[in-house]
Amino acid sequence: MIRSARFWSWIAFGAGLLYFFLPLIGMFEFSLRAKRGEYSFLAYERVLGDPQFQQTFLYSVVMALFTIVWGVFLVTPTAFWVRLKMPKLRPYIEFITLLPLVIPPIVIVFGYIRLYNTSSFLPLTGSALGTDILLMFGYAVLALPYMYRAVDTGLRTIDVGTLTEAAQSLGAGWITIMARVVLPNVLVAVLSGAFLTFAIVIGEYVFAALLNRPAFGPYMVWMGGNKAYEPAALAVIAFTITWACMGLIQLATRFSKHERAKR
C-alpha cells in the first residue's frame, strides 16, 4: 500500500514537473529560433541592442531602486514605532498593508488618474516628474504587503524595547537608533522585501501603461504585438531576473539563520 502511494506521488510530481518545465523549455527554445534553420542568440542580440529596451529597462530598474528606498524609509520606522509604542495599533496597520492584495491594482491606478489629474489639488500627472513620483508611490503601495511583513518579521526576532533603552541610555537620538540599531538588525529582512519589490516592479504593466510611462512592462507588451522571437527572449530575461531575486532572498535568509545560530 505504501509502495503504491509512493508510485502515485511520483506520478503527480512528474506531471507537475512536465507542466512547469515545458513552458520554460518552450520559451527558451523559441527564443533561439530567430535565425532560420539553426539555433542562435540573434533574438537576444536584437533585444539587448535595442535602444528602446535599454531605456525602458533602465527606467524600470531606477524606479525599482527608488521604490525600495522609499518603501524602506516608510515601513521600517513605522513598524519599529508601532512595536515600541503603539502595539494596539498593529492589527490596523497590518490590515492597511494587506489592502493592496484586496483592491485590484487596476482600480488603484484608476483612482490615481482621476484624483491626481491636472485639475486636482495635487496635479501629479501634470508633469513627467510628477507622474514618475506617482508611479513610484503606486509601486510602493503594491510592494507594501511584502515589505511590511518582511520588516515586521525581522523586528519580531529582536528585543526592540531593550535595544532602544540601551541606545537611549548611551545618549542616542531617534535617528541614530534607527540607522545604527534598528536597521542593521532587520537588514536581512529588509533585503528580502527589497528583492521581492524589485521583481514586482521590473515586470509591472498596468500602472506604467495607464500612467503612460516608458517602463519595461509596456515595452514587453509592445514587443509581443510586433515581434515574433524577441518576446520569448524577453521572457527568458524576465524569468532569470525573478529567479535571481528569489535566489538572493533565499541567500539572505540563510545568511541570517547562520548568524543567529552563532549567537
Next chain:
Amino acid sequence: MTDATAALTTAPPPAPRVLPSAALNWFGVAPFLIFAFLFLILPTLHIVVGAFQTPEGDLTLNNLAGLMAPQIVKPFVLSMKISLLTAFLGCLLGLIIAAAVTKGGLPGWIRDAMLTFSGVASNFAGVPLAFAFIATLGRLGLVTVVLKEVFGLNLAAMGFNLISFVGLTLTYLYFQIPLMILIITPALDGLKREWREAAESLGASTGQYMRMVALPVLWPSLLGTFALLFANSFGAVATAMALTGSSLSIVPIILFAQIRGDVLQDPHLGYAIAFGMIVITGIANLIYIVLRARAERWLK
C-alpha cells in the same frame, strides 16, 4: 523622549506623563498613515464614491444599474467563470502535488526544491508568462510543433486555441498552482502523524482517515486558499492582455480599455465596474481571512 522611556519602563506609569507622549506617539506613524491615506485609501474611496454619482456629482444608483447591461454582465460572468475554474483547479492540483511531495515518501530535497520553485513561479506572472505559453502552446510553439511533427497530433485541428478560455485557464494555473503549494504545505505539515496512527489503531482505512480526519482539518485552509486564488485571478490584467490582446473580454480588460479611451462612453460606468471588482475581490478576501484564522487553530 525621557518621558517616553519612563512611561515605558515604570509600571504603572503616572497619568499626566502618558497623555502628551501618547499624542506625540501618533507623529511616529503619521508619515505612513498619510501615505496610505493619499495613495491607497483615498483613490479607492474616490472610485467607490464615483460609482454612486452622476457626472454632475449628484447621488445616483444608475451607474450600478448600468452594470446590468449585457455588455457588462458578460465580462463579469466570464471573469467569474475563469477565476472559479482556475481557483478550483489550482487548489486541487496544488493539493495533489503538495501532498505527493510532503506525504508521499519522496526524497526530502524534492520538497525544498518544489517550495523554492513555487516561490519563483507564483511571482512569474504577467507579460513574460504569456510569452512563455505562446512559445510553448502557440501556433508555432514547441509543444504544438513537436506534437504535430513527431506524433502527428494537430492541436489546432483538434480545436485547441491558446487565445481562448481554455488557454487562459491553462496559463493562469501556472501561478495559481504554486501559490496553492506555498500556502497548503504548512497546513499539510500540521497534520500530525499521531492522528493517522490513532485513526489506524482504531481500524480506519486510508480513505476513512482522509475523509474523517485529514479533510475536516484541512477544510478551512482549502476553502480559504480557494478564495485567495479566486481574487488573485480576478484582478489579473497583464497576463490576459499579453496573451489575448483584447479578444477575450474579461472585466479587467474592459476596465483597462475604459480607463484608456472611455470605450463605454460613460466615465461613471467605469467607476461602477471598478466598484464591482472591489466588492467581488473584497468578499473573496474576507472569506480567506476568516477561514485562515479558523485553520490556524490546528497549526499550533
